[in-house]
């Protein structure tokens with residue numbers, strides 16, 4: 001799914017490579033480090049252990065995050081570069097935050 005300012009996801013080189021590095025865990029699932037068009041990125045993957053109503057709820061929240069962040073352009077807001085909303089691996093591809101773990105803890109509190 002294209003985000004504002006992002007390339008349409010249909011070219012052969014439009015591939016996200018996941019690295020075996022977990023940047024963090026949240027309500028949706030894990031956030032992995034990866035590369036996308038040569039750029040270091042954070043890849044937020046939807047949990048694959050849930051199903052039914054819980055999965056639908058997570059998918060709706062995930063889509064909402066994409067909808068909102070996909071429109072934002074601000075130096076203090078991490079940009080979404082690409083997204084896949086279809087199973088089996090819905091994910092958001094975004095800029096990697098330079099914030100420390102302590103800052104993320106404060107944000108999550």
Ligand SMILES: Nc1ncnc2c1ncn2[C@@H]1O[C@H](COP(=O)(O)OP(=O)(O)OP(=O)(O)O)[C@@H](O)[C@H]1O
Pocket residue numbers: 023024025026027028029030031042044078094095096097098101104105108
């Ligand atoms: N773009 C990013 N760059 C680096 N680390 C990130 C990035 N996004 C998330 N993280 C890491 O992953 C963790 C989980 O983030 P995530 O947004 O999934 O969860 P959350 O803050 O609990 O919010 P949510 O309720 O949306 O899941 C963060 O606390 C942070 O450590």
